[in-house]
Amino acid sequence: MLQREPAAPTPSSAPGQAVDAAGAGPAIGEQPDGATIDGRSARWETHREERRRALIKAARRAIHRLGPDASMEDIATTAGTSKSVFYRYFGDKSGLRQAVGAVVIKQMQDTLAAARQKATQPREGVTAMVAAYLEMAQTSPNVYFFATIPADGEGRPSGELSGFFDSVTAMITEPLRHLLGDPESTLLGYWPTAAIGLVRTTGELWLQAPVDTAKPDSAAMAQQISAWLFDGVGQVLSASPTTSTTAEG
Structure with a gap:
């Protein structure tokens, strides 16, 4: 059964009180005492x-x-x-998407910031943030994708989502400064931004993958993404039995 929208408070005005153009009652700040x-x-x-x-x-x-x-x-x-x-x-629907996105993104920002604060090492912090991101998105992939579908239709994050990834990039950048040596190095700007792309793309593919015994849970997926970010794919390949056998042959 549909709910009726509550009626607005009935406007009225007393002598000496200004009424705004919409007839919504005394205009704010225009009372006699000012x-x-x-x-x-x-x-x-x-x-x-x-x-x-x-x-x-x-x-x-x-x-x-x-x-x-x-x-x-x-x-x-x-x-x-x-x-x-x-x-x-x-x-319109875009406005609703932005409103839902603002709430979802704020919750994710707070959760990721808390995850990072508990970590003592850069790699631990990144892994914790990735895990928190995956866990929150997994609670409702439908809401996640509704809130994060780019409004420009070109695959680029926009609105609240753009600000969210900017803030996560900043959170990743800070604990990595000493690892990259020169805090002012231009390299510092490349890795975190690229990392965000890897985390988001991998995470969304993981969310859409069917649930089966081969699908890793959020913690295992976060560990794997962190390994790709910090160790690269080379160590993953070198640890593969197939790769080792091929190299030896």
Whole structure:
């Protein structure tokens, strides 16, 4: 059953109080004393923000069930409201994607930062952050892909996602300064950025892979990605029985 959107607080004005152009009641900051914020306006803004947060939460649950390609109408129906309500609060599907992305990305940033803080060595920190990233994405691949589908259609991260990977690049860069020798070296800018590409691409392939006995769990996948980043593929190949037999033959 669809929920009706709560009505806005009824506007009114008392003598001497200014009313804004939209007729929403006394304009903020225009009371006779010039200092008091209108209480009705403040309550309405609080209501709108609370309603917006509730809609984002409901949208995440709906997307988790429906998949990242769900339409606004299906998302609204599953969330128990109408499509017009989502358009009123978010403008369009891109606006909803940005709103969901902002919440998801903030949670991931906080989790990755906490994982890094617990580590004592650069490699340990990177491995912990990769593991945290994979674990969070795995809790709902549908929501992850909905929030991270590039808006420009060209495969580049945008909006909240772009800022997220920028912040993760910075988190990876700092503990690696002493490993690269010269803190001012231009090489410092290459490795972390390339590492982000490897982590994201590998992680998303891992998320989409079917679950079977051959699929590693998040911890094992994080260890493998970290090995590729720090040791390169050469050591992985040299440890392979097939490669060793071929080299000896």
